[in-house]
Amino acid sequence: MMRTKIFNKVTGMVKGLLPFYLFIFLPFNTLAGDPARSALPLGSSKNYEVVPLPQSIVMQKGEPFILEAGVEILATADLQQEAAFLQQYLKEVTWNDLPIVQKRAKKVRYIELAVSPNVKEAEGYILTVNQKGVTIQGGSAAGVFYGIQTLRKAVKEGVIMNPVIITDAPRFTWRGMHLDCSRHFFSTDFVKKFIDLLALHNMNRFHWHLTDDQGWRIEIKKWPKLISVGSQRTGTIIGTNSDIDDGIPYGGYYSQDEAREIVAYAAARHITVIPEIDMPGHMLAALASYPELGCTGGPYQVGHYWGVYKDVLCVSNERVYQFVEDVLTEIMDIFPSEVIHIGGDETPTDKWQQCPKCQALNATFGKPTAQSEEFSPLTSRLSPLQAHFTKRVFDFLTAHHRRALGWDEILDGSPQDAMIMSWRGTEPGAKAAETGHDVVMTPTTFCYFDYQQVEDTQFEPSRCGGFIPIEKVYSLDPAPDSLSTAAREHILGAQANLWSEYMTNEAMVEYQALPRMSALSEVQWTKPERKDYEAFKERLTRLTTFFELYHYQYAKHLWPDRQMPSRWQF
Numbered sequence: 001m002m003r004t005k006i007f008n009k010v011t012g013m014v015k016g017l018l019p020f021y022l023f024i025f026l027p028f029n030t031l032a033g034d035p036a037r038s039a040l041p042l043g044s045s046k047n048y049e050v051v052p053l054p055q056s057i058v059m060q061k062g063e064p065f066i067l068e069a070g071v072e073i074l075a076t077a078d079l080q081q082e083a084a085f086l087q088q089y090l091k092e093v094t095w096n097d098l099p100i101v102q103k104r105a106k107k108v109r110y111i112e113l114a115v116s117p118n119v120k121e122a123e124g125y126i127l128t129v130n131q132k133g134v135t136i137q138g139g140s141a142a143g144v145f146y147g148i149q150t151l152r153k154a155v156k157e158g159v160i161m162n163p164v165i166i167t168d169a170p171r172f173t174w175r176g177m178h179l180d181c182s183r184h185f186f187s188t189d190f191v192k193k194f195i196d197l198l199a200l201h202n203m204n205r206f207h208w209h210l211t212d213d214q215g216w217r218i219e220i221k222k223w224p225k226l227i228s229v230g231s232q233r234t235g236t237i238i239g240t241n242s243d244i245d246d247g248i249p250y251g252g253y254y255s256q257d258e259a260r261e262i263v264a265y266a267a268a269r270h271i272t273v274i275p276e277i278d279m280p281g282h283m284l285a286a287l288a289s290y291p292e293l294g295c296t297g298g299p300y301q302v303g304h305y306w307g308v309y310k311d312v313l314c315v316s317n318e319r320v321y322q323f324v325e326d327v328l329t330e331i332m333d334i335f336p337s338e339v340i341h342i343g344g345d346e347t348p349t350d351k352w353q354q355c356p357k358c359q360a361l362n363a364t365f366g367k368p369t370a371q372s373e374e375f376s377p378l379t380s381r382l383s384p385l386q387a388h389f390t391k392r393v394f395d396f397l398t399a400h401h402r403r404a405l406g407w408d409e410i411l412d413g414s415p416q417d418a419m420i421m422s423w424r425g426t427e428p429g430a431k432a433a434e435t436g437h438d439v440v441m442t443p444t445t446f447c448y449f450d451y452q453q454v455e456d457t458q459f460e461p462s463r464c465g466g467f468i469p470i471e472k473v474y475s476l477d478p479a480p481d482s483l484s485t486a487a488r489e490h491i492l493g494a495q496a497n498l499w500s501e502y503m504t505n506e507a508m509v510e511y512q513a514l515p516r517m518s519a520l521s522e523v524q525w526t527k528p529e530r531k532d533y534e535a536f537k538e539r540l541t542r543l544t545t546f547f548e549l550y551h552y553q554y555a556k557h558l559w560p561d562r563q564m565p566s567r568w569q570f
């Protein structure tokens with residue numbers, strides 16, 4: 001039975017890779033009791049060289065540990081959830097269903113999970129393998145979870161495990177992935193599958209872009225038209241910069257219960273969901289729902305095309321602040337995250353310049369009433385009106401013991417404790433960090449995964465333009481030595497963004513994410529001196545067996561022998 005399964009799997013692979021896959025899959029046969037057929041020579045560390053690469057892998061002398069029937073998972077009461085994940089993962093890669101126990105018995109070999117004071121970093125772990133068993137000690141349950149991720153990848157390479165001590169902890173505390181669910185809507189099942197990918201890559205922040213001009217996607221009970229009106233659009237522009245509307249109604253939203261389900265699903269995997277409500281720009285869906293929130297009073301319609309709309313919230317209208325506070329109150333109730341993303345990017349001032357109320361407010365700041373420069377996302381400075389708006393939203397969140405995070409446009413005029421997401425290159429982030437702001441690096445030049453992975457567009461489903469090959473992603477150093485020591489401490493980490501204008505379905509999201517997400521995971525986790533692109537490619541090749549196992553679509557440019565998905569499959 002098992003042999004048949006393996007055989008089918010192998011024959012399903014591309015011919016040229018046959019020897020490689022035999023190498024990987026044969027060790028499973030050792031479960032049937034043939035320990036002589038070890039996948040790797042004694043002393044080899046290959047199967048522990050996973051993505052993201054652990055900080056230290058030290059091989060030990062002695063006989064290997066064989067993961068086979070009879071081995072049990074030993075975990076304390078507070079680690080039962082982690083034990084259940086380990087049990088599930090091992091079943092997926094070995095078909096062996098190991099029991100979970102809380103008490104040690106004689107003559108049983110264990111995979112033992114424990115939180116230990118020996119591990120200094122909360123997210124760190126020590127993974128030890130010897131003939132008698134495996135232990136994962138974590139600085140916290142999260143550390144244990146990351147040790148489990150390393151173990152599951154190592155076991156996929158072979159159930160005969162050479163003795164080793166792996167000492168590991170992440171370089172950065174913010175290891176994020178973003179997903180835009182406004183431009184196109186993705187099901188809760190898919191969001192969970194996406195979160196599984198974060199877990200596989202030791203990532204711990206899911207930045208959920210929930211609202212934008214083209215659709216409001218989160219239920220707000222006090223403002224129900226956000227869903228009944230704002231979550232639907234009557235059509236979508238076809239292609240890039242065309243003026244042809246498909247006229248096909250499009251919509252979708254997450255109920256608060258569904259959002260809570262996602263929060264819990266992520267939390268079980270030690271991932272915090274960071275909700276984003278983009279304001280005061282990117283608000284057309286809200287304006288279509290409640291036209292009184294705009295400077296002109298509308299009418300407005302939910303956006304059909306991409307780009308930046310000139311209609312934004314009227315920042316001199318007290319009703320707008322009531323709206324924002326009501327929305328954020330419900331958001332804070334759904335999302336326990338300390339950090340709440342309030343957007344703040346790409347906010348044209350045109351409507352404010354024409355609005356008597358906004359101009360009257362602007363005059364009270366004692367500054368010129370209009371920005372002379374034309375709006376451009378690359379050159380805009382925060383207008384006094386946006387600074388005023390942002391400050392009020394910040395103060396509201398602060399009063400509720402939350403921290404505001406915004407795109408780097410908000411830097412000018414923001415309070416010192418404002419967190420900045422640097423997207424217009426790394427320079428705004430560097431500048432923010434030097435002036436004491438906490439920063440997450442997510443520059444368009446390295447981290448915009450909606451951009452193409454190869455220059456040749458023939459097989460690329462995304463029509464977004466831009467070009468970010470995987471080696472470019474891998475080369476990012478979010479906190480380079482060129483920054484001062486103090487500034488480097490303010491760089492919390494890095495994140496990649498998946499904007500969904502041109503990702504019309506879930507397979508395309510996976511394709512755009514993979515395997516660049518794997519490169520990003522080493523940027524986030526592994527110390528720069530450990531990184532090596534050529535060696536990474538070997539590790540990545542092994543990791544792709546997980547993409548295959550869980551049926552993720554991924555780009556295969558690195559493996560010319562592997563068949564790329566055809567365009568029609570998207």
Ligand SMILES: [Zn+2]
Binds near residue numbers: 355
């Ligand atoms: Zn106004």
